[in-house]
Amino acid sequence: MTPADAPTRTAPHTGSVREIPNLLSVAGTDPTGGAGIHADLKSFAAHRTYGMAAVTALVAQNTGGVRAIHVPEAEFLAAQLASVTDDVAVDGVKIGMLGTVEVIETVAAWWDGLWTGRAERPALVLDPVMVATSGDRLLDAEAESALLAFLSRADLITPNVPELALLAGREPAGDAETLIAQARVVADAHSVLVLAKGGHLAAGDVVDILVHPAVDGVRPPEHRAAGPRVETTSTHGTGCSVSAALAALRARGLSWEEAVDEVKVWMTEALRDAERLDVGVGHGPIQHFAQLWR
Numbered sequence: 001m002t003p004a005d006a007p008t009r010t011a012p013h014t015g016s017v018r019e020i021p022n023l024l025s026v027a028g029t030d031p032t033g034g035a036g037i038h039a040d041l042k043s044f045a046a047h048r049t050y051g052m053a054a055v056t057a058l059v060a061q062n063t064g065g066v067r068a069i070h071v072p073e074a075e076f077l078a079a080q081l082a083s084v085t086d087d088v089a090v091d092g093v094k095i096g097m098l099g100t101v102e103v104i105e106t107v108a109a110w111w112d113g114l115w116t117g118r119a120e121r122p123a124l125v126l127d128p129v130m131v132a133t134s135g136d137r138l139l140d141a142e143a144e145s146a147l148l149a150f151l152s153r154a155d156l157i158t159p160n161v162p163e164l165a166l167l168a169g170r171e172p173a174g175d176a177e178t179l180i181a182q183a184r185v186v187a188d189a190h191s192v193l194v195l196a197k198g199g200h201l202a203a204g205d206v207v208d209i210l211v212h213p214a215v216d217g218v219r220p221p222e223h224r225a226a227g228p229r230v231e232t233t234s235t236h237g238t239g240c241s242v243s244a245a246l247a248a249l250r251a252r253g254l255s256w257e258e259a260v261d262e263v264k265v266w267m268t269e270a271l272r273d274a275e276r277l278d279v280g281v282g283h284g285p286i287q288h289f290a291q292l293w294r
């Protein structure tokens, strides 16, 4: 590792680090426990933080796919969000499935009312959930531009290959260099850090790449976290779990680079250990507690 790549430990946005940080997931549900808020809560716990969740959408899904989606009224989502932040000091936020324009506007109004423009605010990690592993849509087509307009609120976004292509307005990348080029376009357009996840690239090691936006024409070097490809069909909820883990580690005081490295190692173990679970007949969940339950 060169000095420029060396991770630095920096303070989170909230100033001091709480002994056990409070993490909030704003996302949809998965009654089989593999994705959405269920994955996020396990991921928060696996990374030694206290997990909370506000539900954007109730999703009837399992390891085989999505059967139905029910989006509660916007006022009810707003009430959930206010219930948390009226009472609890939040140290980190992960946003996942937003689903509709109305949900995006509700979450934006909550976030802007509390934190936009304030120096001391929790770090926000946004997983731009659009399509499930099963191929089912989780974001209305007409909500794509609203999602783009939301991105600049986040500190870090975590698109996979097809999501990044959509955000960049390009064809899906086939190699790491194209992935980086697209991540730069999105990072600059929305002034946001981009973790471009490489799970959908061709066989070989899997690399996730952290790309910074350029400031005054200067861009810090990208940071790569590579790991072996695990041969498994148990990949349901990997993206949800990664974004939640990054929010948790950031709230614990790690730099983004440190967090990305730690999450990569953790995810590889969670995918390897998934074979010990016996959940469903489709794309099964990962084993969030692989390192804890040896």
Ligand SMILES: Nc1ncnc2c1ncn2[C@@H]1O[C@H](COP(=O)(O)OP(=O)(O)O)[C@@H](O)[C@H]1O
Residues within 6 Å of the ligand: 159, 160, 161, 197, 198, 199, 200, 206, 207, 208, 227, 228, 229, 230, 231, 232, 235, 237, 238, 239, 240, 242, 264, 267, 268, 271
């Ligand atoms: N087969 C695999 N082996 C090892 N790591 C993987 C594998 N598939 C995905 N990952 C990791 O899981 C995370 C999610 O990656 P990806 O599949 O690209 O996104 P998504 O789950 O959102 O589709 C990333 O950290 C990626 O490196």
Ligand SMILES: Cc1ncc(COP(=O)(O)OP(=O)(O)O)c(N)n1
Residues within 6 Å of the ligand: 027, 028, 029, 030, 035, 036, 037, 059, 061, 096, 097, 129, 131, 132, 133, 134, 138, 160, 235, 236, 237, 238, 239, 240, 241
């Ligand atoms: C409620 C909910 N949120 C997100 C997803 C996406 O999960 P999945 O399809 O497994 O994709 P990744 O998490 O791996 O990106 C979902 N299915 N449900």
